[in-house]
Amino acid sequence: MIDKRLYNFSGNIKKYISITTFLSCVKLIANIFFYFIFAFLLVSLINRDFSFSYKYIIISILIIVLIRQFSTIKVAHMLGSLVVDVKRNLRKLIFEKTLKLGLAYSQLFKTQELIHLSVDNVEQLEVYFGGFLTQFFYCIVSSFILFFSIAYFNLKIAFILLIFSLAIPMSLYIILNKVKKIQKKYFAKYMNVGTLFLDSLQGLTTLKIYGTDEKREEEIAKMSEEFRVETMRVLKMQLLSIAVINWIIYAGTILAIITSIKLFIDGSLGLFPMLFIFMLAPEFFIPMRTLTSLFHVAMTGVSAAENIISFIDSPERNSIGDKEFKNEREFKVSNLSFAYPDGTQSLKDINMTFKKGNLTAVVGHSGCGKSTLVSVLAGELKSNENEIFVDDIDIHNIKLEDKIKNILKITHDSHIFSGTVRDNLSMANENLSDETMVEVLKTVKLWDIFSKAKGLDTILESQGKNLSGGQAQRVALARALLYDASVYIFDEATSNIDIESEEIILNIIHSLSKEKTVIYISHRLPAIKNADCIYVMDKGRVIESGKHNDLYAKKELYYNMYKHQEELESYLTKRGETNEK
Numbered sequence: 001m002i003d004k005r006l007y008n009f010s011g012n013i014k015k016y017i018s019i020t021t022f023l024s025c026v027k028l029i030a031n032i033f034f035y036f037i038f039a040f041l042l043v044s045l046i047n048r049d050f051s052f053s054y055k056y057i058i059i060s061i062l063i064i065v066l067i068r069q070f071s072t073i074k075v076a077h078m079l080g081s082l083v084v085d086v087k088r089n090l091r092k093l094i095f096e097k098t099l100k101l102g103l104a105y106s107q108l109f110k111t112q113e114l115i116h117l118s119v120d121n122v123e124q125l126e127v128y129f130g131g132f133l134t135q136f137f138y139c140i141v142s143s144f145i146l147f148f149s150i151a152y153f154n155l156k157i158a159f160i161l162l163i164f165s166l167a168i169p170m171s172l173y174i175i176l177n178k179v180k181k182i183q184k185k186y187f188a189k190y191m192n193v194g195t196l197f198l199d200s201l202q203g204l205t206t207l208k209i210y211g212t213d214e215k216r217e218e219e220i221a222k223m224s225e226e227f228r229v230e231t232m233r234v235l236k237m238q239l240l241s242i243a244v245i246n247w248i249i250y251a252g253t254i255l256a257i258i259t260s261i262k263l264f265i266d267g268s269l270g271l272f273p274m275l276f277i278f279m280l281a282p283e284f285f286i287p288m289r290t291l292t293s294l295f296h297v298a299m300t301g302v303s304a305a306e307n308i309i310s311f312i313d314s315p316e317r318n319s320i321g322d323k324e325f326k327n328e329r330e331f332k333v334s335n336l337s338f339a340y341p342d343g344t345q346s347l348k349d350i351n352m353t354f355k356k357g358n359l360t361a362v363v364g365h366s367g368c369g370k371s372t373l374v375s376v377l378a379g380e381l382k383s384n385e386n387e388i389f390v391d392d393i394d395i396h397n398i399k400l401e402d403k404i405k406n407i408l409k410i411t412h413d414s415h416i417f418s419g420t421v422r423d424n425l426s427m428a429n430e431n432l433s434d435e436t437m438v439e440v441l442k443t444v445k446l447w448d449i450f451s452k453a454k455g456l457d458t459i460l461e462s463q464g465k466n467l468s469g470g471q472a473q474r475v476a477l478a479r480a481l482l483y484d485a486s487v488y489i490f491d492e493a494t495s496n497i498d499i500e501s502e503e504i505i506l507n508i509i510h511s512l513s514k515e516k517t518v519i520y521i522s523h524r525l526p527a528i529k530n531a532d533c534i535y536v537m538d539k540g541r542v543i544e545s546g547k548h549n550d551l552y553a554k555k556e557l558y559y560n561m562y563k564h565q566e567e568l569e570s571y572l573t574k575r576g577e578t579n580e581k
């Protein structure tokens with residue numbers, strides 16, 4: 001019931017638990033005194049003996065009320081602080097872990113999973129820490145306090161109450177495994193329905209276009225139904241255990257009261273102790289009952305915490321080296337192989353050298369492994385030791401922040417954030433002057449457009465929705481140029497854009513390659529004709545390499561691909577001309 005890992009989520013948890021347990025016990029002792037006074041007053045009333053001091057009774061009751069009030073407020077305050085502390089620590093741990101996973105995080109976990117972990121799952125721990133945990137310790141201590149308070153008058157009744165109250169956690173323990181299994185299923189269904197719903201929402205337009213929205217609706221309805229069934233199962237289990245526990249409580253209280261009456265009739269128990277036991281017997285079960293009512297919600301929290309713990313424990317793929325990323329000569333891969341977790345061997349014994357001051361292109365048919373290669377080079381997918389080198393230093397020995405700073409991947413859908421042009425560019429370097437930004441915007445031929453709007457204060461919508469594809473791509477390029485990385489990897493960076501933008505981008509890439517290491521992945525071979533070196537990939541291997549003229553003259557795969565594309569492009573041009581006529 002108490003997971004040790006959970007216990008470590010707050011640095012001050014021991015302090016919080018000790019103080020709240022202590023204060024709750026103070027409140028309980030105040031209650032016991034109150035019952036004591038009340039029983040005393042009842043006995044006096046029955047005996048018509050009014051010789052006691054009203055003044056002391058009123059003062060005692062006032063003190064008891066004040067103590068109760070103070071303890072209640074203080075406990076609520078402490079638990080509130082504990083919950084805030086735990087949530088903050090957990091979210092910090094998740095955030096730090098995401099950073100440690102580096103660029104690989106997106107390959108390992110879906111964004112929805114991370115949002116779910118850091119928002120819902122963390123929230124679900126509130127009851128565990130804000131109620132269950134402290135109640136658990138309070139239950140143990142309070143049972144002893146109440147046991148001794150009653151044992152002082154009658155040991156037998158005290159034992160009856162203790163045994164019945166201990167039967168409650170024991171019955172909870174017996175159903176614990178079943179509860180855990182049910183909770184696990186419940187969470188799995190919750191995740192499934194959540195993920196499917198979000199995915200459908202994001203792709204709603206596509207679903208509508210293809211007329212598959214109704215089918216998707218049915219799938220969501222089916223999953224929601226499965227989730228409902230699991231939720232009902234959880235609730236059924238909760239109700240069942242609450243019913244069982246209530247029976248234990250009734251049985252214990254009734255047995256204790258009957259025994260007290262019997263002992264009173266026998267003359268072995270006085271009127272005062274009997275009344276006092278009557279009042280205290282239900283109190284015996286209150287902490288356990290509260291614990292039970294928190295049990296199921298708390299166990300939901302424990303299942304949520306298991307997800308968080310397994311995320312925090314997930315293996316980190318970035319080694320933490322201490323060497324600098326210099327790249328004065330070359331960035332290279334040596335006998336690089338890569339297989340996806342499902343066993344697909346996407347890269348086999350790749351050897352490539354990307355020289356500084358050179359433009360190196362990688363081409364090949366769809367599915368030959370180009371994107372996988374890019375992801376491995378950018379650190380998003382795991383590489384083994386002695387496979388990637390920067391000036392002969394194994395990349396695993398280089399500092400993580402240096403790797404991130406120096407290898408920049410630019411894709412055809414690089415993200416444009418909602419905000420001004422300045423916001424988007426200053427992401428690359430926060431110390432940039434306006435002049436530098438304008439200069440780069442001129443290089444990518446965007447300044448003419450933005451200067452007619454609000455210049456650097458022109459508002460861009462998320463994903464560059466108020467720009468053309470080519471313009472959005474040029475904003476991404478401007479940001480990349482300002483970032484000043486050492487290795488630039490352009491992965492199909494000119495896909496789906498107009499010829500004008502493609503030409504501008506290609507020219508910039510060529511000038512960039514004079515001083516940086518530039519790797520250019522493209523399916524359009526004419527675009528890489530002037531590259532210093534071209535690697536041709538097929539089925540995960542490098543099968544040809546060299547300059548355009550040499551590869552063309554060899555008349556192998558590169559030649560065939562080039563010819564094929566030339567024919568296709570001239571056909572499309574001719575068709576366009578015919579259509580215009």
Ligand SMILES: Nc1ncnc2c1ncn2[C@@H]1O[C@H](COP(=O)(O)OP(=O)(O)OP(=O)(O)O)[C@@H](O)[C@H]1O
Nearest residue numbers: 340342344346364365366367368369370371372373
């Ligand atoms: N996440 C993945 N899990 C399993 N196999 C994958 C995964 N991603 C890609 N593959 C497989 O790896 C191989 C190489 O894929 P990759 O995306 O690298 O090719 P590509 O050359 O970039 O293709 P394209 O030009 O169409 O983008 C393919 O057989 C593909 O099916």
